[in-house]
Amino acid sequence: THPTSASLPSPSFSVDTETLQNQIDELATFSDVPAPAVTRVLYSDKDVLARSYIKKLMEKAGLSIREDAVGNIFGRWNGKDTSLAAVATGSHIDAIPFSGKYDGVVGVLGALEAINVLKRSGFQPRRSLEVIMFTSEEPTRFGISCLGSRLMAGIEELADALKGTVDGQNISFFDAAKSAGYNLNHEDLKNVFVKKDHYSAFIELHIEQGPILEEEGLPIGIVTAIAAPASIKVEFEGNGGHAGAVLMPARNDAGLAAAELALAVEKHVLESGSIDTVGTVGIIELHPGAINSIPSKSHIEIDTRDIDEKRRNNVVEKVHQSAVSIAEKRRVRLSKFQIINQDPPALSAESIIRAMTIAAEKLNLSHKLMISRAYHDSLFMARISPMGMIFIPCNKGYSHKPEEYASMEDIANGVKVLALTLAKLSVD
Ligand code: GLV
Ligand code: MN
Ligand code: MN
Ligand code: MN
Numbered sequence: 001t002h003p004t005s006a007s008l009p010s011p012s013f014s015v016d017t018e019t020l021q022n023q024i025d026e027l028a029t030f031s032d033v034p035a036p037a038v039t040r041v042l043y044s045d046k047d048v049l050a051r052s053y054i055k056k057l058m059e060k061a062g063l064s065i066r067e068d069a070v071g072n073i074f075g076r077w078n079g080k081d082t083s084l085a086a087v088a089t090g091s092h093i094d095a096i097p098f099s100g101k102y103d104g105v106v107g108v109l110g111a112l113e114a115i116n117v118l119k120r121s122g123f124q125p126r127r128s129l130e131v132i133m134f135t136s137e138e139p140t141r142f143g144i145s146c147l148g149s150r151l152m153a154g155i156e157e158l159a160d161a162l163k164g165t166v167d168g169q170n171i172s173f174f175d176a177a178k179s180a181g182y183n184l185n186h187e188d189l190k191n192v193f194v195k196k197d198h199y200s201a202f203i204e205l206h207i208e209q210g211p212i213l214e215e216e217g218l219p220i221g222i223v224t225a226i227a228a229p230a231s232i233k234v235e236f237e238g239n240g241g242h243a244g245a246v247l248m249p250a251r252n253d254a255g256l257a258a259a260e261l262a263l264a265v266e267k268h269v270l271e272s273g274s275i276d277t278v279g280t281v282g283i284i285e286l287h288p289g290a291i292n293s294i295p296s297k298s299h300i301e302i303d304t305r306d307i308d309e310k311r312r313n314n315v316v317e318k319v320h321q322s323a324v325s326i327a328e329k330r331r332v333r334l335s336k337f338q339i340i341n342q343d344p345p346a347l348s349a350e351s352i353i354r355a356m357t358i359a360a361e362k363l364n365l366s367h368k369l370m371i372s373r374a375y376h377d378s379l380f381m382a383r384i385s386p387m388g389m390i391f392i393p394c395n396k397g398y399s400h401k402p403e404e405y406a407s408m409e410d411i412a413n414g415v416k417v418l419a420l421t422l423a424k425l426s427v428d
Contacts, residue, residue, distance in 0.1 A: 008423050009121035011362045015113060015412040023109045024411075027053060027093065028101035037402035040095040042136040042147070043071075043180035050093050051180075054108060054133050061115050063131065069188035070177065072148040073133040077115055079125040079426060085200040087125075087425045088385070089114065089418060090132030092148075092377060096140050100404025102394065106411055107205040108133050114205075114419035125426035127200060134377045141167045141176070143233065143301070143340055149377035153384050154193040162189065199385040201352055201425045204378045205418045206389060207406050211397030212370060219413045220360045220367035221391030222353055226382075227276070228309045228345040229375045230316055232302040234261060234323055235336035240288075240296025252331040255286045255295030260330070264322035265302055268315050277311055278373070279304040279319075307371055309344050316342060346379045352388030352425070359420035365413055374399070390417050 030050040032039040040046050054073060058065050063075030076086065091107025111131045118125070135148030142165050144150070150158050163186055165173045177184055208214075213221050238252035262281040269279035280303045287297035302319060306312035320337055327334040353369070360367040370391065372378075378387050392414040395405040 009123040013117050013121045015415045017408045017412050020113050021408050037098045038095040038101050039097045042141040043176040048180050068192045069184040071135045071182050075131045077129045079128040081126050084127045086128040086130045087201045088130040088199045089203045091204050092134045092137030094138045096138045099400050102207050102404050102406045110205045110415045114415050117419045127426040137377050146377050146380050149380035151192040152194045153380040159189040196384050202381040202385040202387050204389045205414045207394040208391040209374045209399035213393035219365045221370045222356045223372045223389035224348050224369050226346045226372045226379045227305045227307045228312050229305045230342040231340045233338045234300050236298045236332045237335045238332040241294045243292040253294050254298040254332050257326050257330045257332045258284050258298035258300045260326050268318040272311050277306045346382035348388045349386030355421045355424050359417045363416050
């Protein structure tokens with residue numbers, strides 16, 4: 001039997017904004033840098049503390065908690081029919097160096113509050129509802145973004161690549177996981193994979209990380225697609241030497257090769273013909289890193305994205321050609337050109353776009369359809385489940401910096417749209 005919409009909660013339900021703000025503030029204290037900046041890196045002590053905080057809140061919400069081998073955390077509210085695929089929602093709580101306290105967090109704490117809202121309203125889900133806290137959406141420690149959701153989507157190559165993956169301190173992925181209490185081996189990674197019919201829907205609530213909603217005075221964005229990200233690690237090697245004694249014609253400076261490649265990235269991106277193509281060189285490291293030593297090694301990391309996968313791939317190809325020709329011209333060795341990820345874009349499911357739109361309308365919240373230029377765990381959840389995302393405005397579009405801010409009014413609106421969407425999808 002199909003319950004009628006009479007069994008849906010009334011859209012007048014209220015969000016406990018005071019508690020939610022306190023939780024956001026408390027979570028932000030689990031950080032390796034002073035406020036207002038937040039740094040919370042995968043499997044660090046602060047990450048472990050933040051994880052137990054989330055589990056405590058899940059327990060308080062009456063959810064049954066499961067944790068997989070890499071520390072994706074699941075809190076489930078059993079529906080009336082547990083034989084049906086569940087409806088899931090969630091995001092991440094790891095934070096890149098010197099970022100803010102809303103990226104990801106709004107989609108985890110906000111999801112828990114959406115569950116609490118539904119519970120307080122007396123709603124009974126038919127499909128189970130599940131809140132997911134994903135492990136390491138950010139690539140900070142191991143260079144791999146959306147580590148938890150990529151594995152859930154069953155990407156075997158990642159499971160294999162993790163065998164040889166180390167962080168900047170040469171700590172292996174498995175040792176880092178072990179230090180955080182996740183004692184796993186390569187075989188356990190397969191248990192993280194999730195079957196395609198496990199979830200009937202996945203929805204992520206997130207700050208926009210761009211300025212559009214604020215500029216247009218809209219409280220809700222309904223995401224139709226997520227842009228395609230790629231990242232590349234490059235290394236050049238030269239002879240190095242004394243900064244005074246080696247004359248310019250005798251040098252092959254690995255640092256200058258990196259600098260030239262960074263400028264080439266910008267050039268190829270600007271030449272794509274579209275404003276939607278972006279490229280960033282956020283990491284350049286020089287060895288030995290002394291003012292009076294010619295860099296003998298350089299390491300650079302490149303992030304490029306587009307809503308058009310082909311155009312993005314074209315940039316990757318051109319960056320490769322530039323790396324080869326710069327190495328040749330400067331007589332350095334291109335010792336690494338490693339494409340870490342080159343992901344296709346993802347589309348939201350029509351059915352979920354519809355459910356989110358109806359929810360926003362019931363709540364009298366104006367909204368627009370938009371794309372996500374940032375990536376999210378939703379990019380990978382879309383491979384195993386119909387996916388949708390709800391955006392809320394954030395101050396000036398700031399993100400990945402300490403000035404990141406979203407008002408509690410906007411967060412509460414997002415929580416309500418999420419709650420109503422989850423409720424609707426759980427009775428479908
Ligand atoms: C995720 O944080 C991204 O870089 O889009
Ligand atoms: Mn982020
Ligand atoms: Mn995020
Ligand atoms: Mn992100």
